[in-house]
Amino acid sequence: MIIPLPDTTASAVSKTLVRIRDEAGAVALGRVLTLIIATGIGREEDAISAANDASREHPMRIIVVATNGADAESRLDAEIRVGGDAGASEVIILRAHGATATDQRGLVTGLLLPDAPVVTWWPEECPSLVRQTPLGSLAQRRITDSASSDSPLDALRRVAGGYQPGDTDFAWTRLTLWRAQLAAALDQPPFEPITRVEVAGAEDSPSTVLLAAWLSTRLDVPVEVTVSGEHPSTGIHRVVLHRESGPITLDRSEPGIATLTQPGQPVHEIALPRRPLRECLAEELRRLDPDDAFGDVILSGFGALGASAH
CATH class of the missing domain: 3.40.50 (Rossmann fold)
Structure with a gap:
C-alpha cells in the first residue's frame, strides 16, 4: 500500500x-x-x-x-x-x-x-x-x-x-569475500611468512586501496599498488602474496570469476562477483557497534597508501 x-x-x-x-x-x-x-x-x-x-x-x-x-x-x-x-x-x-x-x-x-x-x-x-x-x-x-x-x-x-x-x-564491505579467501589461503601449509604484497585494480577503485591498506596493517610488509583503466573487470584485479616457496595469486581475470594459484596445488576457480547493494547493506546492519578493523585500516593503513593512489 x-x-x-x-x-x-x-x-x-x-x-x-x-x-x-x-x-x-x-x-x-x-x-x-x-x-x-x-x-x-x-x-x-x-x-x-x-x-x-x-x-x-x-x-x-x-x-x-x-x-x-x-x-x-x-x-x-x-x-x-x-x-x-x-x-x-x-x-x-x-x-x-x-x-x-x-x-x-x-x-x-x-x-x-x-x-x-x-x-x-x-x-x-x-x-x-x-x-x-x-x-x-x-x-x-x-x-x-x-x-x-x-x-x-x-x-x-x-x-x-x-x-x-x-x-x-561500502568500499570496505565489498572486500569481505576477498579478505576471506586470502585469509583461508594463508591458513594452509606451508606456513611461511609473507615477504611482500602486490595489489592491482581499477584506477577508480577505492576497494583496491583499502585491501592493500588492510594487508599492510595485518602483514607488516611492503605493499605495491598498481592501478589500470584497461581491464575487463572493475574493482580489484589481482593480489599476489610473495613468500619463499612461491607466490599465492588471486587473480580476477574476468568479471565475477577469480583463479587461486598456489605452489604445489591445483588451480581453483572462485566466484568473486561485485557484491550488490542489498548484500553490502545487510552485512553492515548485522553489527551496530563500531567496526574496529575498518577504523584501523582507514586511519593507519590508508594513511600510508592513500596519498600515493591516483
Missing part, C-alpha cells in the same frame, strides 16, 4: 503513521532499527529497493530524505509505503524541496522508532565529516559509498579525514 502525502508537514506524516497503526495494527512491531537514507530527489528508488531486500533480514523503518537544490520552491512531499510495497519494513519518503531541506534533523526526529538504533546511509556522494551532519549526528552507524562518487578516491580520503567510530564505507 502506498499513501501519497503531497505538500505536507513532518507532523502530518507522523499523524498518518499513527492512523495506519490504529487501523492496521502495530506497524512498528518487530522493527529492530531505523534506517535513514540521504539522497537526491529522483534517485531514491535503487536505495529503497536494496533496503527493502535487506529488511527481510533486518526488519526496520526506512526514512528516505530526498532533497534538491536550495533555489527550488519550499515544499515537503511525502509518501508512506507499507505491506507488499515495503518488503519487511515500512518506508517513509520525504521529498524536501528548497528551504524545507535545511532542517533535515527536524524532518526525521519525530519519525524515528523509539528506543531503537539509528543507521544513516548516503548511497551517493558522501559529505565530509559525516558524524557532524544533521542526519549523521542521529546515528550509531554511518554508511557511505565512496565508489558511487564522481571521484571515488577523493571521496575515500574525505571518509578517512573525518573518520569517527561508527563510520564505514
